[in-house]
Amino acid sequence: MAGRRPRRSSAWFGRGGKMGFIYRSWVKNRGVPHDQFDGRPVIGICNTYSELTPCNSHFRTLAEHVKAGVWEAGGFPLEFPVMSLGETLLRPTAMLYRNLASMDVEESIRGNPIDGVVLLMGCDKTTPALLMGAASVDLPTIGVSGGPMLSGWYKGERIGSGTHVWSLSEDLRAGRISEAEFHEAESCMHRSHGHCMTMGTASTMASMVEALGIGLPGNAAYPAVDARRNLLARAAGRRIVELVREGTTMSRILTREAFENAIRTCAAIGGSTNAVIHLIAIARRVGVALSLEDWDRLGRGVHTLVNLMPSGRYLMEDFCYAGGLPAVLRELGEAGKLHRDALTVNGRTIWENVKDAPCWNRDVIHPWAKPFKKNAGIAVLRGNLCPRGAIIKPSAASPQLMKHRGRAVVFENIEDLHRRIDDPRLAVDERSVMVLKNCGPKGYPGMAEVGNMPLPRKLLKKGVTDMVRISDARMSGTAYGTVVLHVAPEAAAGGPLALVRDGDPIELDVEARRLELLVPAEELERRRKAWQPPAPPLERGYWKLYYDHVLQADEGADLDFLVGKSGAFVPRDNH
Numbered sequence: 297m298a299g300r301r302p303r304r305s306s307a308w309f310g311r312g313g314k315m316g317f318i319y320r321s322w323v324k325n326r327g328v329p330h331d332q333f334d335g336r337p338v339i340g341i342c343n344t345y346s347e348l349t350p351c352n353s354h355f356r357t358l359a360e361h362v363k364a365g366v367w368e369a370g371g372f373p374l375e376f377p378v379m380s381l382g383e384t385l386l387r388p389t390a391m392l393y394r395n396l397a398s399m400d401v402e403e404s405i406r407g408n409p410i411d412g413v414v415l416l417m418g419c420d421k422t423t424p425a426l427l428m429g430a431a432s433v434d435l436p437t438i439g440v441s442g443g444p445m446l447s448g449w450y451k452g453e454r455i456g457s458g459t460h461v462w463s464l465s466e467d468l469r470a471g472r473i474s475e476a477e478f479h480e481a482e483s484c485m486h487r488s489h490g491h492c493m494t495m496g497t498a499s500t501m502a503s504m505v506e507a508l509g510i511g512l513p514g515n516a517a518y519p520a521v522d523a524r525r526n527l528l529a530r531a532a533g534r535r536i537v538e539l540v541r542e543g544t545t546m547s548r549i550l551t552r553e554a555f556e557n558a559i560r561t562c563a564a565i566g567g568s569t570n571a572v573i574h575l576i577a578i579a580r581r582v583g584v585a586l587s588l589e590d591w592d593r594l595g596r597g598v599h600t601l602v603n604l605m606p607s608g609r610y611l612m613e614d615f616c617y618a619g620g621l622p623a624v625l626r627e628l629g630e631a632g633k634l635h636r637d638a639l640t641v642n643g644r645t646i647w648e649n650v651k652d653a654p655c656w657n658r659d660v661i662h663p664w665a666k667p668f669k670k671n672a673g674i675a676v677l678r679g680n681l682c683p684r685g686a687i688i689k690p691s692a693a694s695p696q697l698m699k700h701r702g703r704a705v706v707f708e709n710i711e712d713l714h715r716r717i718d719d720p721r722l723a724v725d726e727r728s729v730m731v732l733k734n735c736g737p738k739g740y741p742g743m744a745e746v747g748n749m750p751l752p753r754k755l756l757k758k759g760v761t762d763m764v765r766i767s768d769a770r771m772s773g774t775a776y777g778t779v780v781l782h783v784a785p786e787a788a789a790g791g792p793l794a795l796v797r798d799g800d801p802i803e804l805d806v807e808a809r810r811l812e813l814l815v816p817a818e819e820l821e822r823r824r825k826a827w828q829p830p831a832p833p834l835e836r837g838y839w840k841l842y843y844d845h846v847l848q849a850d851e852g853a854d855l856d857f858l859v860g861k862s863g864a865f866v867p868r869d870n871h
Protein backbone atom coordinates (compact mmCIF):
# COMPACT_ATOMS: atom_id res chain seq x y z
CA MET A 297 0.00 0.00 0.00
CA ALA A 298 1.25 3.43 -0.91
CA GLY A 299 0.63 4.81 2.59
CA ARG A 300 2.89 2.22 4.21
CA ARG A 301 5.92 2.99 2.10
CA PRO A 302 8.84 4.28 4.17
CA ARG A 303 9.13 8.00 3.77
CA ARG A 304 11.79 9.20 1.42
CA SER A 305 12.96 11.68 4.08
CA SER A 306 13.57 8.87 6.58
CA ALA A 307 16.65 7.93 4.54
CA TRP A 308 18.06 11.16 5.99
CA PHE A 309 16.29 12.00 9.24
CA GLY A 310 15.49 8.42 10.28
CA ARG A 311 19.12 7.32 10.14
CA GLY A 312 21.20 6.25 13.16
CA GLY A 313 24.89 6.84 13.75
CA LYS A 314 27.08 9.59 12.44
CA MET A 315 25.06 10.43 9.33
CA GLY A 316 21.76 10.61 11.22
CA PHE A 317 23.42 13.02 13.65
CA ILE A 318 24.64 15.19 10.79
CA TYR A 319 21.31 15.20 8.95
CA ARG A 320 19.32 16.20 12.04
CA SER A 321 21.73 18.30 14.05
CA TRP A 322 22.28 21.06 11.50
CA VAL A 323 18.53 21.41 10.94
CA LYS A 324 18.06 21.79 14.71
CA ASN A 325 20.18 24.94 14.65
CA ARG A 326 17.07 27.13 14.41
CA GLY A 327 15.23 25.45 17.26
CA VAL A 328 13.58 22.52 15.51
CA PRO A 329 12.60 19.96 18.21
CA HIS A 330 13.69 16.35 17.93
CA ASP A 331 10.15 15.04 17.47
CA GLN A 332 9.96 16.70 14.05
CA PHE A 333 12.15 13.88 12.78
CA ASP A 334 9.71 11.15 13.77
CA GLY A 335 8.85 10.14 10.20
CA ARG A 336 6.19 12.78 9.54
CA PRO A 337 5.99 14.01 5.92
CA VAL A 338 8.68 16.54 5.11
CA ILE A 339 7.29 19.14 2.75
CA GLY A 340 9.56 21.24 0.58
CA ILE A 341 8.27 24.70 -0.20
CA CYS A 342 9.94 25.69 -3.43
CA ASN A 343 10.05 29.48 -3.40
CA THR A 344 10.72 31.82 -6.31
CA TYR A 345 10.68 34.91 -4.08
CA SER A 346 12.95 37.64 -5.38
CA GLU A 347 12.90 41.41 -5.43
CA LEU A 348 14.20 41.04 -8.95
CA THR A 349 10.95 39.24 -9.77
CA PRO A 350 8.44 41.91 -8.73
CA CYS A 351 5.49 39.62 -9.48
CA ASN A 352 6.71 37.18 -6.80
CA SER A 353 7.81 39.71 -4.19
CA HIS A 354 5.07 38.68 -1.70
CA PHE A 355 6.12 35.02 -1.68
CA ARG A 356 7.75 35.14 1.76
CA THR A 357 4.29 35.77 3.20
CA LEU A 358 2.70 33.17 0.96
CA ALA A 359 5.25 30.59 2.10
CA GLU A 360 4.36 31.29 5.74
CA HIS A 361 0.73 30.41 4.98
CA VAL A 362 1.79 27.16 3.30
CA LYS A 363 3.91 26.34 6.33
CA ALA A 364 0.99 26.96 8.70
CA GLY A 365 -1.06 24.46 6.72
CA VAL A 366 1.74 21.89 6.76
CA TRP A 367 2.13 22.21 10.55
CA GLU A 368 -1.62 21.90 11.04
CA ALA A 369 -1.72 18.66 9.06
CA GLY A 370 1.19 17.13 10.97
CA GLY A 371 3.93 17.68 8.42
CA PHE A 372 7.33 19.33 8.68
CA PRO A 373 7.82 22.22 6.23
CA LEU A 374 11.23 23.18 4.86
CA GLU A 375 11.33 26.18 2.55
CA PHE A 376 14.02 26.50 -0.08
CA PRO A 377 14.84 29.08 -2.76
CA VAL A 378 15.33 28.38 -6.43
CA MET A 379 16.35 30.58 -9.31
CA SER A 380 13.66 33.16 -9.92
CA LEU A 381 12.89 34.57 -13.34
CA GLY A 382 11.64 38.14 -13.48
CA GLU A 383 10.05 38.73 -16.85
CA THR A 384 10.55 42.47 -16.93
CA LEU A 385 14.16 42.76 -15.74
CA LEU A 386 16.02 39.67 -16.86
CA ARG A 387 18.09 40.01 -20.03
CA PRO A 388 18.12 38.96 -22.79
CA THR A 389 14.84 37.19 -21.96
CA ALA A 390 13.60 35.16 -18.99
CA MET A 391 12.80 32.30 -21.37
CA LEU A 392 16.53 31.70 -21.90
CA TYR A 393 16.70 30.63 -18.25
CA ARG A 394 13.45 28.64 -17.93
CA ASN A 395 15.29 25.37 -18.49
CA LEU A 396 18.14 26.37 -16.16
CA ALA A 397 15.65 27.17 -13.38
CA SER A 398 13.93 23.84 -14.02
CA MET A 399 17.26 22.08 -13.49
CA ASP A 400 17.70 23.95 -10.20
CA VAL A 401 14.20 22.86 -9.10
CA GLU A 402 14.70 19.25 -10.16
CA GLU A 403 18.06 18.81 -8.44
CA SER A 404 17.02 20.77 -5.32
CA ILE A 405 14.04 18.47 -4.80
CA ARG A 406 15.78 15.23 -5.65
CA GLY A 407 18.92 15.90 -3.64
CA ASN A 408 17.13 16.83 -0.41
CA PRO A 409 15.08 15.01 2.27
CA ILE A 410 11.70 15.95 0.82
CA ASP A 411 8.55 13.79 0.62
CA GLY A 412 6.27 16.25 -1.11
CA VAL A 413 6.53 19.73 -2.62
CA VAL A 414 4.52 22.91 -2.82
CA LEU A 415 5.62 25.07 -5.73
CA LEU A 416 5.26 28.85 -5.32
CA MET A 417 5.17 30.45 -8.73
CA GLY A 418 3.77 33.52 -10.42
CA CYS A 419 5.74 35.50 -12.98
CA ASP A 420 5.55 33.96 -16.45
CA LYS A 421 8.47 31.55 -16.60
CA THR A 422 8.48 30.60 -12.94
CA THR A 423 5.40 28.42 -13.44
CA PRO A 424 6.67 26.20 -16.27
CA ALA A 425 10.18 26.08 -14.79
CA LEU A 426 8.90 24.75 -11.47
CA LEU A 427 6.41 22.34 -13.01
CA MET A 428 9.03 20.98 -15.42
CA GLY A 429 11.64 20.46 -12.73
CA ALA A 430 9.20 18.90 -10.25
CA ALA A 431 7.72 16.65 -12.95
CA SER A 432 11.14 15.13 -13.60
CA VAL A 433 11.29 14.05 -9.94
CA ASP A 434 7.61 13.09 -9.64
CA LEU A 435 6.91 13.43 -5.92
CA PRO A 436 3.49 14.41 -4.57
CA THR A 437 3.25 18.06 -5.66
CA ILE A 438 0.86 21.00 -5.45
CA GLY A 439 1.26 24.23 -7.39
CA VAL A 440 0.30 27.49 -5.71
CA SER A 441 0.26 30.57 -7.89
CA GLY A 442 0.93 33.98 -6.40
CA GLY A 443 -2.19 35.54 -7.86
CA PRO A 444 -2.72 38.50 -10.16
CA MET A 445 -2.34 42.16 -9.24
CA LEU A 446 -5.38 44.34 -8.69
CA SER A 447 -6.71 45.98 -11.84
CA GLY A 448 -4.81 48.94 -13.20
CA TRP A 449 -6.86 52.15 -13.46
CA TYR A 450 -5.85 55.28 -15.35
CA LYS A 451 -8.01 58.27 -16.23
CA GLY A 452 -11.11 56.35 -15.15
CA GLU A 453 -10.39 53.30 -17.26
CA ARG A 454 -8.96 49.86 -16.69
CA ILE A 455 -5.42 49.50 -17.92
CA GLY A 456 -3.89 46.06 -18.18
CA SER A 457 -0.33 44.84 -17.68
CA GLY A 458 1.47 44.67 -20.96
CA THR A 459 -1.58 45.20 -23.13
CA HIS A 460 -1.68 48.93 -22.40
CA VAL A 461 2.09 49.19 -22.44
CA TRP A 462 1.94 48.43 -26.16
CA SER A 463 -0.92 50.84 -26.85
CA LEU A 464 0.46 53.61 -24.58
CA SER A 465 3.90 53.38 -26.18
CA GLU A 466 2.36 53.50 -29.64
CA ASP A 467 0.33 56.54 -28.51
CA LEU A 468 3.58 58.14 -27.34
CA ARG A 469 5.37 57.32 -30.61
CA ALA A 470 2.48 58.72 -32.60
CA GLY A 471 2.44 61.91 -30.43
CA ARG A 472 -1.03 61.29 -29.02
CA ILE A 473 0.12 61.47 -25.35
CA SER A 474 2.94 63.30 -23.53
CA GLU A 475 5.96 61.85 -21.65
CA ALA A 476 4.39 63.02 -18.37
CA GLU A 477 1.17 61.15 -19.06
CA PHE A 478 3.21 58.09 -20.00
CA HIS A 479 5.04 58.16 -16.66
CA GLU A 480 1.85 58.71 -14.70
CA ALA A 481 0.37 55.61 -16.31
CA GLU A 482 3.35 53.56 -15.06
CA SER A 483 2.26 54.14 -11.46
CA CYS A 484 -1.38 53.47 -12.21
CA MET A 485 -0.86 50.19 -14.01
CA HIS A 486 0.86 48.13 -11.30
CA ARG A 487 -0.47 49.07 -7.89
CA SER A 488 -0.38 45.90 -5.76
CA HIS A 489 1.55 42.70 -5.26
CA GLY A 490 0.95 39.98 -7.83
CA HIS A 491 1.61 39.05 -11.41
CA CYS A 492 0.29 40.65 -14.60
CA MET A 493 -3.48 40.94 -14.36
CA THR A 494 -4.37 40.60 -18.02
CA MET A 495 -4.88 37.12 -19.43
CA GLY A 496 -1.19 37.13 -20.28
CA THR A 497 1.23 34.30 -19.78
CA ALA A 498 1.24 34.38 -15.97
CA SER A 499 -2.55 34.31 -15.67
CA THR A 500 -2.74 31.72 -18.42
CA MET A 501 -0.22 29.48 -16.69
CA ALA A 502 -1.97 29.93 -13.33
CA SER A 503 -5.14 28.82 -15.12
CA MET A 504 -3.25 25.88 -16.60
CA VAL A 505 -2.17 24.87 -13.09
CA GLU A 506 -5.82 24.79 -12.05
CA ALA A 507 -7.04 23.09 -15.23
CA LEU A 508 -4.33 20.44 -15.02
CA GLY A 509 -5.54 19.67 -11.51
CA ILE A 510 -2.10 20.27 -10.01
CA GLY A 511 -3.43 23.37 -8.17
CA LEU A 512 -6.48 23.80 -5.95
CA PRO A 513 -9.75 25.31 -7.22
CA GLY A 514 -9.48 29.10 -7.19
CA ASN A 515 -5.76 29.05 -7.97
CA ALA A 516 -6.03 31.07 -11.16
CA ALA A 517 -7.93 34.17 -10.18
CA TYR A 518 -7.84 35.17 -6.50
CA PRO A 519 -5.88 38.44 -6.49
CA ALA A 520 -2.50 38.26 -4.78
CA VAL A 521 -3.71 40.61 -2.04
CA ASP A 522 -7.04 38.82 -1.46
CA ALA A 523 -7.17 36.92 1.84
CA ARG A 524 -8.41 33.89 -0.10
CA ARG A 525 -5.00 33.66 -1.77
CA ASN A 526 -3.47 33.09 1.65
CA LEU A 527 -6.21 30.61 2.53
CA LEU A 528 -5.48 28.73 -0.68
CA ALA A 529 -1.80 28.56 0.24
CA ARG A 530 -2.71 27.29 3.70
CA ALA A 531 -5.07 24.69 2.23
CA ALA A 532 -2.28 23.56 -0.10
CA GLY A 533 -0.01 23.16 2.92
CA ARG A 534 -2.56 20.94 4.62
CA ARG A 535 -3.38 18.96 1.51
CA ILE A 536 0.20 18.20 0.46
CA VAL A 537 0.70 16.31 3.72
CA GLU A 538 -2.28 14.11 2.87
CA LEU A 539 -1.02 13.63 -0.69
CA VAL A 540 2.24 12.30 0.70
CA ARG A 541 0.37 9.94 3.02
CA GLU A 542 -1.74 8.76 0.07
CA GLY A 543 1.31 8.43 -2.18
CA THR A 544 -0.30 10.43 -4.98
CA THR A 545 2.56 11.55 -7.19
CA MET A 546 2.58 14.29 -9.80
CA SER A 547 2.30 11.88 -12.72
CA ARG A 548 -1.02 10.58 -11.33
CA ILE A 549 -2.39 14.06 -11.88
CA LEU A 550 -0.53 15.11 -15.04
CA THR A 551 -2.11 12.59 -17.41
CA ARG A 552 -2.89 13.03 -21.09
CA GLU A 553 -6.49 13.81 -20.10
CA ALA A 554 -5.28 16.58 -17.79
CA PHE A 555 -3.24 18.14 -20.60
CA GLU A 556 -6.18 17.90 -22.99
CA ASN A 557 -8.34 19.68 -20.40
CA ALA A 558 -5.67 22.37 -20.13
CA ILE A 559 -5.48 22.89 -23.90
CA ARG A 560 -9.22 23.38 -24.17
CA THR A 561 -9.19 25.64 -21.15
CA CYS A 562 -6.50 27.74 -22.80
CA ALA A 563 -8.83 28.33 -25.76
CA ALA A 564 -11.77 29.10 -23.46
CA ILE A 565 -9.84 31.76 -21.56
CA GLY A 566 -8.21 33.24 -24.69
CA GLY A 567 -4.88 32.22 -23.16
CA SER A 568 -1.34 33.12 -24.11
CA THR A 569 0.44 31.47 -27.02
CA ASN A 570 3.32 30.82 -24.62
CA ALA A 571 1.23 28.06 -23.05
CA VAL A 572 1.78 26.01 -26.21
CA ILE A 573 5.51 25.78 -25.64
CA HIS A 574 5.29 25.40 -21.87
CA LEU A 575 2.64 22.67 -21.80
CA ILE A 576 4.48 20.64 -24.44
CA ALA A 577 7.67 20.92 -22.38
CA ILE A 578 5.94 19.96 -19.10
CA ALA A 579 4.13 17.04 -20.74
CA ARG A 580 7.34 15.67 -22.22
CA ARG A 581 8.90 15.69 -18.73
CA VAL A 582 6.19 13.28 -17.47
CA GLY A 583 6.18 11.18 -20.63
CA VAL A 584 2.99 12.52 -22.23
CA ALA A 585 3.67 13.00 -25.94
CA LEU A 586 1.86 16.30 -26.46
CA SER A 587 2.24 17.81 -29.94
CA LEU A 588 1.28 20.90 -31.90
CA GLU A 589 -1.37 18.77 -33.61
CA ASP A 590 -2.99 18.20 -30.23
CA TRP A 591 -3.29 21.96 -29.81
CA ASP A 592 -4.93 22.40 -33.18
CA ARG A 593 -7.22 19.36 -32.90
CA LEU A 594 -8.38 19.98 -29.33
CA GLY A 595 -8.71 23.74 -29.71
CA ARG A 596 -10.95 23.49 -32.79
CA GLY A 597 -14.54 24.19 -31.92
CA VAL A 598 -13.68 25.60 -28.50
CA HIS A 599 -15.01 29.09 -27.94
CA THR A 600 -13.43 31.82 -25.89
CA LEU A 601 -15.75 32.51 -22.99
CA VAL A 602 -13.66 34.97 -21.05
CA ASN A 603 -13.80 38.66 -21.92
CA LEU A 604 -10.34 39.62 -20.65
CA MET A 605 -7.51 41.69 -22.06
CA PRO A 606 -5.68 41.34 -24.39
CA SER A 607 -8.62 39.85 -26.37
CA GLY A 608 -11.36 41.56 -24.35
CA ARG A 609 -11.94 44.41 -21.91
CA TYR A 610 -11.81 43.08 -18.33
CA LEU A 611 -8.98 42.03 -16.01
CA MET A 612 -8.23 39.14 -13.64
CA GLU A 613 -9.81 40.89 -10.66
CA ASP A 614 -13.09 41.05 -12.61
CA PHE A 615 -12.60 37.41 -13.57
CA CYS A 616 -12.29 36.45 -9.91
CA TYR A 617 -15.46 38.30 -8.90
CA ALA A 618 -17.33 36.71 -11.82
CA GLY A 619 -16.54 33.19 -10.61
CA GLY A 620 -13.02 32.57 -11.89
CA LEU A 621 -11.82 29.46 -13.65
CA PRO A 622 -14.28 27.03 -11.99
CA ALA A 623 -17.10 28.81 -13.82
CA VAL A 624 -15.26 28.36 -17.13
CA LEU A 625 -14.48 24.70 -16.44
CA ARG A 626 -18.13 24.09 -15.65
CA GLU A 627 -19.12 25.54 -19.05
CA LEU A 628 -16.56 23.31 -20.76
CA GLY A 629 -17.78 20.28 -18.84
CA GLU A 630 -21.41 20.92 -19.74
CA ALA A 631 -20.39 21.37 -23.40
CA GLY A 632 -18.67 17.99 -23.43
CA LYS A 633 -15.22 19.59 -23.71
CA LEU A 634 -13.72 18.32 -20.46
CA HIS A 635 -12.42 14.97 -19.33
CA ARG A 636 -14.59 15.01 -16.23
CA ASP A 637 -12.82 12.14 -14.48
CA ALA A 638 -9.36 13.74 -14.42
CA LEU A 639 -8.06 13.59 -10.85
CA THR A 640 -6.97 16.77 -9.11
CA VAL A 641 -4.73 17.34 -6.11
CA ASN A 642 -7.62 17.84 -3.69
CA GLY A 643 -8.53 14.19 -4.24
CA ARG A 644 -11.64 14.93 -6.27
CA THR A 645 -12.14 14.87 -10.01
CA ILE A 646 -12.14 18.11 -11.89
CA TRP A 647 -15.85 17.76 -12.53
CA GLU A 648 -16.62 17.21 -8.86
CA ASN A 649 -14.74 20.43 -8.19
CA VAL A 650 -16.60 22.61 -10.68
CA LYS A 651 -20.01 21.10 -11.46
CA ASP A 652 -21.85 23.56 -9.20
CA ALA A 653 -19.53 26.53 -9.78
CA PRO A 654 -21.51 29.79 -10.00
CA CYS A 655 -21.04 32.63 -12.47
CA TRP A 656 -21.86 36.11 -11.25
CA ASN A 657 -21.20 38.17 -14.35
CA ARG A 658 -22.00 36.95 -17.83
CA ASP A 659 -20.28 39.87 -19.49
CA VAL A 660 -16.96 38.65 -18.03
CA ILE A 661 -17.55 34.90 -18.36
CA HIS A 662 -19.85 34.17 -21.24
CA PRO A 663 -21.96 31.01 -21.42
CA TRP A 664 -20.99 28.37 -23.98
CA ALA A 665 -24.19 29.02 -25.91
CA LYS A 666 -23.31 32.73 -26.28
CA PRO A 667 -19.50 32.79 -26.36
CA PHE A 668 -17.32 35.88 -26.31
CA LYS A 669 -15.50 34.67 -29.44
CA LYS A 670 -16.34 31.59 -31.48
CA ASN A 671 -13.83 28.91 -32.45
CA ALA A 672 -10.86 30.64 -30.90
CA GLY A 673 -8.40 27.82 -30.21
CA ILE A 674 -4.80 28.39 -31.17
CA ALA A 675 -4.31 27.54 -34.85
CA VAL A 676 -1.28 25.54 -35.97
CA LEU A 677 -0.05 26.48 -39.44
CA ARG A 678 1.92 24.33 -41.87
CA GLY A 679 3.56 25.07 -45.19
CA ASN A 680 6.91 25.50 -46.85
CA LEU A 681 7.71 28.46 -44.58
CA CYS A 682 7.14 26.43 -41.40
CA PRO A 683 7.61 22.68 -42.09
CA ARG A 684 7.52 21.90 -38.35
CA GLY A 685 4.73 24.30 -37.62
CA ALA A 686 3.93 27.83 -36.55
CA ILE A 687 1.07 29.18 -34.48
CA ILE A 688 -1.35 32.07 -34.47
CA LYS A 689 -3.90 33.15 -31.90
CA PRO A 690 -7.01 33.95 -33.93
CA SER A 691 -8.78 35.63 -31.02
CA ALA A 692 -6.03 38.29 -30.92
CA ALA A 693 -5.87 38.72 -34.72
CA SER A 694 -7.78 40.95 -37.15
CA PRO A 695 -10.47 38.97 -39.02
CA GLN A 696 -9.71 40.71 -42.32
CA LEU A 697 -6.07 39.58 -42.20
CA MET A 698 -6.72 35.90 -41.47
CA LYS A 699 -6.50 35.24 -45.20
CA HIS A 700 -3.89 37.49 -46.70
CA ARG A 701 -1.26 37.64 -49.42
CA GLY A 702 1.44 40.27 -49.26
CA ARG A 703 5.08 41.00 -50.01
CA ALA A 704 7.72 40.41 -47.38
CA VAL A 705 9.53 43.24 -45.61
CA VAL A 706 12.40 41.36 -43.99
CA PHE A 707 14.34 42.19 -40.84
CA GLU A 708 17.38 39.96 -40.35
CA ASN A 709 17.36 40.27 -36.56
CA ILE A 710 15.95 42.42 -33.75
CA GLU A 711 18.66 45.08 -34.11
CA ASP A 712 17.86 45.40 -37.82
CA LEU A 713 14.18 45.85 -36.91
CA HIS A 714 14.90 48.57 -34.37
CA ARG A 715 17.26 50.34 -36.77
CA ARG A 716 14.88 50.56 -39.73
CA ILE A 717 11.29 50.22 -38.51
CA ASP A 718 10.67 53.96 -38.31
CA ASP A 719 12.82 54.89 -41.33
CA PRO A 720 10.52 56.92 -43.60
CA ARG A 721 12.29 55.31 -46.60
CA LEU A 722 11.27 51.78 -45.55
CA ALA A 723 9.38 50.25 -48.47
CA VAL A 724 6.31 49.09 -46.57
CA ASP A 725 2.55 49.53 -46.75
CA GLU A 726 -0.37 48.03 -44.85
CA ARG A 727 -0.53 45.04 -47.18
CA SER A 728 3.12 44.11 -46.55
CA VAL A 729 4.00 41.07 -44.48
CA MET A 730 6.63 41.89 -41.85
CA VAL A 731 9.16 39.08 -41.37
CA LEU A 732 11.58 38.92 -38.44
CA LYS A 733 14.38 36.34 -38.43
CA ASN A 734 16.82 35.01 -35.83
CA CYS A 735 14.64 35.47 -32.76
CA GLY A 736 13.95 31.77 -32.08
CA PRO A 737 15.30 29.50 -29.33
CA LYS A 738 18.87 29.62 -30.67
CA GLY A 739 18.75 32.83 -32.65
CA TYR A 740 18.00 35.40 -29.95
CA PRO A 741 18.93 33.29 -27.86
CA GLY A 742 15.95 32.36 -25.70
CA MET A 743 13.13 33.05 -28.14
CA ALA A 744 12.23 36.51 -26.96
CA GLU A 745 8.73 37.98 -26.94
CA VAL A 746 9.34 40.22 -29.92
CA GLY A 747 7.05 38.58 -32.48
CA ASN A 748 4.48 41.36 -32.19
CA MET A 749 6.77 43.78 -34.00
CA PRO A 750 5.88 47.46 -33.66
CA LEU A 751 4.21 48.83 -36.75
CA PRO A 752 6.19 51.38 -38.81
CA ARG A 753 5.56 54.89 -37.52
CA LYS A 754 4.54 56.17 -40.93
CA LEU A 755 1.76 53.55 -41.07
CA LEU A 756 0.68 54.23 -37.49
CA LYS A 757 0.25 57.87 -38.43
CA LYS A 758 -2.00 56.77 -41.30
CA GLY A 759 -4.17 54.94 -38.75
CA VAL A 760 -3.02 51.39 -39.55
CA THR A 761 -3.58 49.24 -36.44
CA ASP A 762 -2.56 45.75 -37.53
CA MET A 763 -0.47 43.96 -40.13
CA VAL A 764 0.54 40.34 -40.73
CA ARG A 765 3.78 39.70 -38.88
CA ILE A 766 5.78 36.44 -39.03
CA SER A 767 8.74 35.32 -36.94
CA ASP A 768 10.39 32.50 -35.06
CA ALA A 769 9.95 34.52 -31.85
CA ARG A 770 7.31 34.33 -29.16
CA MET A 771 4.81 37.04 -28.27
CA SER A 772 3.91 38.36 -24.85
CA GLY A 773 0.64 36.88 -23.70
CA THR A 774 -0.53 40.43 -23.12
CA ALA A 775 -0.05 41.41 -26.77
CA TYR A 776 -2.33 41.17 -29.77
CA GLY A 777 -2.34 41.37 -33.55
CA THR A 778 -2.23 39.12 -36.60
CA VAL A 779 1.04 37.63 -35.53
CA VAL A 780 2.43 34.29 -36.69
CA LEU A 781 4.81 32.94 -34.08
CA HIS A 782 7.12 30.04 -33.22
CA VAL A 783 8.02 29.31 -36.87
CA ALA A 784 9.91 26.01 -36.80
CA PRO A 785 12.59 25.29 -37.62
CA GLU A 786 13.81 28.75 -36.73
CA ALA A 787 16.02 30.83 -39.03
CA ALA A 788 19.17 30.31 -36.93
CA ALA A 789 18.71 26.54 -37.25
CA GLY A 790 18.46 26.80 -41.03
CA GLY A 791 14.67 26.83 -41.33
CA PRO A 792 13.12 28.23 -44.52
CA LEU A 793 12.46 31.49 -42.66
CA ALA A 794 16.18 32.16 -43.10
CA LEU A 795 15.70 32.23 -46.89
CA VAL A 796 12.97 34.88 -47.12
CA ARG A 797 13.96 38.10 -48.93
CA ASP A 798 12.36 41.50 -49.34
CA GLY A 799 9.55 41.41 -51.86
CA ASP A 800 8.87 37.66 -51.68
CA PRO A 801 5.15 36.95 -51.79
CA ILE A 802 3.80 35.20 -48.69
CA GLU A 803 0.35 33.71 -48.27
CA LEU A 804 -1.38 33.21 -44.92
CA ASP A 805 -4.64 31.28 -44.72
CA VAL A 806 -5.56 30.58 -41.12
CA GLU A 807 -8.76 28.72 -41.96
CA ALA A 808 -6.79 26.31 -44.19
CA ARG A 809 -3.93 26.29 -41.65
CA ARG A 810 -1.44 27.28 -44.40
CA LEU A 811 1.59 29.55 -44.46
CA GLU A 812 3.43 29.55 -47.78
CA LEU A 813 6.43 31.34 -49.19
CA LEU A 814 5.51 31.69 -52.86
CA VAL A 815 9.02 31.35 -54.23
CA PRO A 816 10.00 28.51 -56.60
CA ALA A 817 11.73 25.55 -54.93
CA GLU A 818 14.81 25.89 -57.19
CA GLU A 819 15.30 29.49 -56.12
CA LEU A 820 14.97 28.51 -52.45
CA GLU A 821 17.54 25.78 -52.99
CA ARG A 822 19.93 28.34 -54.51
CA ARG A 823 19.48 30.58 -51.48
CA ARG A 824 19.97 27.66 -49.08
CA LYS A 825 23.35 26.86 -50.61
CA ALA A 826 24.47 30.44 -50.02
CA TRP A 827 23.11 30.58 -46.44
CA GLN A 828 25.56 30.77 -43.54
CA PRO A 829 24.42 30.00 -39.96
CA PRO A 830 24.90 32.88 -37.51
CA ALA A 831 27.70 32.53 -34.98
CA PRO A 832 26.69 31.23 -31.51
CA PRO A 833 26.14 34.17 -29.15
CA LEU A 834 28.54 32.96 -26.42
CA GLU A 835 31.00 30.09 -26.29
CA ARG A 836 30.96 29.39 -22.56
CA GLY A 837 28.75 28.75 -19.54
CA TYR A 838 25.03 28.16 -19.56
CA TRP A 839 24.57 30.03 -22.83
CA LYS A 840 26.73 27.46 -24.59
CA LEU A 841 24.98 24.54 -22.91
CA TYR A 842 21.65 26.04 -23.91
CA TYR A 843 22.69 26.77 -27.49
CA ASP A 844 24.08 23.28 -28.03
CA HIS A 845 21.05 21.48 -26.61
CA VAL A 846 17.91 23.55 -26.98
CA LEU A 847 15.07 21.95 -28.95
CA GLN A 848 12.85 23.77 -31.39
CA ALA A 849 9.56 25.41 -30.42
CA ASP A 850 7.41 22.48 -31.61
CA GLU A 851 9.16 20.31 -29.01
CA GLY A 852 8.74 22.81 -26.17
CA ALA A 853 12.21 24.42 -26.42
CA ASP A 854 13.44 22.23 -23.58
CA LEU A 855 17.03 21.07 -23.46
CA ASP A 856 17.28 17.70 -25.20
CA PHE A 857 18.83 15.94 -22.20
CA LEU A 858 16.14 17.19 -19.80
CA VAL A 859 13.19 15.58 -21.59
CA GLY A 860 11.66 12.84 -19.43
CA LYS A 861 12.19 12.15 -15.75
CA SER A 862 14.68 10.43 -13.49
CA GLY A 863 12.36 10.02 -10.49
CA ALA A 864 13.24 10.73 -6.87
CA PHE A 865 15.91 8.13 -6.31
CA VAL A 866 19.43 9.40 -5.63
CA PRO A 867 21.92 6.75 -6.75
CA ARG A 868 24.69 7.82 -4.34
CA ASP A 869 24.60 8.49 -0.60
CA ASN A 870 26.78 11.32 0.76
CA HIS A 871 29.12 9.28 2.91
Ligand code: FES
Pocket residue numbers: 351382383384418419420457491492496498
Ligand atom coordinates in the same frame (compact mmCIF):
# COMPACT_ATOMS: atom_id res chain seq x y z
FE1 FES B 1 5.68 39.02 -14.18
FE2 FES B 1 4.03 39.79 -16.22
S1 FES B 1 5.97 40.58 -15.67
S2 FES B 1 3.81 38.18 -14.83
